[in-house]
Amino acid sequence: MSVLVVGTTALDSIKTPKVENPRLLGGSASHAAVASSFFAPTKLVGVIGGDFPAKHVALYKKHKLDLKGLEKVKDGQSFHWSGEYEVNMNNRRTLNTVLGVIEHWSPKLPGDYETTPYVLLANMSPAVQHTVLDQMSKPKFVIADTMDLWMNIALADLLRLLKRVDCLVLNDGEARQLVEEDNVPTALAKIHKLGPRYVIIKKGEHGSLLSGPKGLFIAPAYPLKKVVDPTGAGDSFVGGLIGYLAAQKSGSVESNLRRAIIHGSVVASFCCEGFGLHRTTKVTRAEIAGRVRELEKLAKF
Secondary structure, rough: EEEEEEEOOOEEEOOOOOOEEEEEEHHHHHHHHHHOOOOOEEEEEEEEEEOOHHHHHHHHOOOOOEEEEEEEEOOOOOOOOOEEOOOOOOOOOEEEOOOOOOOOOOOOHHHHOOOEEEEOOOOOOOHHHHHHHHHHHOOOOEEEEHHHHHHHHHHHHOOOOOOOOEEEEHHHHHHEEEOOOHHHHHHHHHHHHHHEEEEEEHHHHHHHHEEOEEEEEEEEEOOOOOOOOOHHHHHHHHHHHHHHHHHOOOOHHHHHHHHHHHHHHHHHHHHHHOOOOHHHHOHHHHHHHHHHHHHHHHOOO
16 A cells, blocks of 8 residues: 655755765655655655755655655745764754745645555644645554654644544653653553554664554664664654555554564664665665564564
8 A cells, every 4th residue: 555755855964073964865754755665655745945956856756756745846945954963873953944945835735645545744843744634535544753842832733633643653752741751651651542542652773662552562773883874764764664564465553563663663774874865765675674684583582
């Protein structure tokens, strides 16, 4: 089955202690849609300005993304984020953010997008995520990714959204913030009461945690010897996850989600090995399958 991914399509300028790379292809939808495309046909919904390089659109096409939902504002400026990482790559600070064309963007889905069975509301404003769901016709499974910013400035919209999604993805700090609870298992129980049947907590290099009707599932991250740039890893994780989930023709949602998380973790590991999407776009399905087998061996006891 196919996947619809809506989120930001951006230009990222990333600085590390050793290297600086300006105007890379980035954004939550870019990373997530490319990751999803390894497993399932994927439709990208986003907006770009006239300054968006043609080579980035060509990269979307290389991964056979359906781009009918990618709007272009010829006289507008693309969303641009600039950030700097510290030596350990776990800490970063935003240097500059230019919203550009996404500031007042309201997605309008092409007609055939409305019946897409799997929907990923990648990290962006809850108001925009609502706009997309308002145009969908009974999707089979909806995943929403979010962050602390929306809890700070759009909490009411976010809480309404949680009643409309099947799965919420966020990190452990955001889970604690959302329900004002320091204990993660207790926080998970409170989040379920807000609406989503499944909750996935991202813990970066320490893996992830799935909470569902059958209890908890703890998934490891693929251990990397060197991290070049973690930007977009979380988006790649959830994109690979929903792409794998959409590709399954049998099995329960929960069992498929467990395997989907492993596949998402593997795609995210490749993302971290290069700047922007440089490494992810060179990955093969065989390489992904190889790392999945390695993770299975590492976690088996």
